[in-house]
Amino acid sequence: MNLYDKRGRLLIVFTLLLGGISAVLSAFISIILQKVIDSAARNDMDSFSKLILATLIYLAILGTMGFLEAYCGKLMIKNVTKALRDKVFLGVMKRSPREFSSQNTADYLSALINDVKLVEENHLIPLLLCTQMGVLFLTTLGILLYLSPLVTAVLFLFLMLMFMLPALLGKKIQKKQDAYSEKLAEFTAKSKDFFNGFEVIRGYSMRPYILKKFTRINRDTADRKMAADTLLAVNECFSDILSAVSVLVIVFVSSYLMMKGRITAGTLLALIQLSGTFVTPVVMLMQNIPKITGIRPVLKHLEAYSHTQEDVPDEEEPSCGPALLKAGITCTDVTFGYVPEQNVLQDISLTIAPGTKCALLGESGGGKTTLIKLLTGYYDDFAGDIRYDGIPIGKLSQDKLNRMAAVIHQNIFLFDTDIYNNICLGETFSKEQLDDAVKASGISRFLPGLEKGLHTAVGENGQNLSGGQRQRIAVARALIRSTPLLIMDEGTSAIDRQTAHEIEEDLLRQENLTVLTITHHMDETLMDCYDRIYYLKDGRISCTQMGV
Ligand SMILES: Nc1ncnc2c1ncn2[C@@H]1O[C@H](COP(=O)(O)OP(=O)(O)OP(=O)(O)O)[C@@H](O)[C@H]1O
Secondary structure (H helix, E strand, O other), X not given: OOOOOHHHHHHHHHHHHHHHHHHHHHHOHHHHHHHHHHHHHHOOHHHHHHHHHHHHHHHHHHHHHHHHHHHHHHHHHHHHHHHHHHHHHHHHHOOOHHHHHOOOHHHHHHHHHXXXXXXXXXXXXXXXXXXXXHHHHHHHHHHHHHHOHHHHHHHHHHHHHHHHHHXXXXXXXXXXXXXXXXXXXXXXXXXXXXXXXXXXXXXXXOHHHHHHHHHHHHHHHHHHHHHHHHHHHHHHHHHHXXXXXXXXXXXXXXXXXHHOOOOOHHHHHHHHHHHHHHHHHHHHHHHHHHHHHHOHHHHHHHHHHOOOOOOOOOOOOOOOOOOOOOOOEEEEEEEEOOEOOEOOEEEEEEEEOOOOEEEEEEOOOOOHHHHHHHHOOOOOOOEEEEEEOOEEXXXXXXXXXXXXXXXXXXXXXXXXXEHHHHHHOOOOOOHHHHHHHHHHHOHHHHHHHOOOHHHOEOOHXXXXXXXXXXXXXXXXXXXXXXXXXXXXXXXXXXXXXXXXXXXXXXXXXXXXXXXXXEEXXXXXXXHHHOOEEEEEEOOEEEEEEOOO
């Protein structure tokens, strides 16, 4: 996957350039060392004092370059990880409902948090390091050749050995990293499930059972990480041994050359110092190249979730203002199934005229929710025809559909913010619109009891509020937008009869509002408020016209 955009590429080139300059500068310390020792051996005070000045300038440049390189590196990591999280989040948000629900939400979380972290640790940081080390290696090689071709040849021999190892271990490390990333996603999914099920775990004394399950998945995850880390440790250990051996070999060979009078004491020290700077890059490259190649499966995983500008044209900004329902909604011969050859709905035809109140009854599993999903554009692979004001549903944008119909779901979702934000959902409304919605939805009935009024925090998923209060907030969301059709999908099932009755009655009283209530059992006292009652059985629909 493409991690860098145009600006990102420029930044990485600049950072790598700075890294290269820093590496070249740090290799030159050996030359300073050689000159200082040799001028001291010659008792050359003039060149010695010039060298002090040159060293001070050298240190100032080295420090500045080092800072700039570190700063740009961090900026690059920040930009890439931020862009990656943006792409993954947008990609997941743009999924169709079918695609979205095909994956556990914890997998999305894991991609967003764990995988992005892995990219930072096992791709970006090693990449910067490898480039710097590559330049350091080449510069050191140049200086070494200048000082002693023989010593360089000996070092090269060891180098060949050191480079063989990452090539051998690379593929294995890649496999282990992949297995770890997979387990980490499972670990996140399970932990999320356990936290979500806190009430059930507590209520059914499941703690020992859950603890056992958690311990097992925690251990498996840690084991997978350990398996990857063990291979990395083997890699690191071999490279450390080879590094120590090559430094010792240099010490012996160059000492021998000095004894033979072929090099000066300054060159000897410079060679020993260089052997360190020559081996370090090789060790670093050995340790980091497998990490970079091992990240490929994680990048593939992230790519599968990511949205790129080229994918799909970006959504238009939501249009403002209420939509109108003039001719109503018609369904003609609609047939749909989740699985081929197993239709949940069969030849459904119905009409919902503007301002009418309709009820859709049926046994559990009869297809009521499925029909609502088709009416609100959730699935589009149905046979038959659904029209809003004569326009086929497929021709309406999701935004337009959202402005025409709002659903009060069985489980109301509230964001972890206050009541006001849960009604407005990021849009701006006038005080009058807000007051009207608060009154019509019945929120005004419980508002005086809340110290902070509309700015009362609802808690995670609305846990600070009662079921009825949550329902009323969901109703207010639709009313404030003057959404012409309001669909209650068992919207009152989670609350007591009295509250359910009150909410339903409040809605049925709204003259211009078109209401479709989905329920198992009709509230007998409200029966007369409905214009039509549809009944869904075995995927087929029948209709009773009221007041005829
Ligand atoms: N996402 C899905 N994938 C596969 N089958 C599904 C899916 N959603 C629902 N079904 C199946 O479709 C059938 C109708 O389900 P639906 O939720 O529409 O019924 P319902 O009438 O709303 O039920 P209830 O009153 O219990 O909520 C059921 O057999 C159900 O198992």
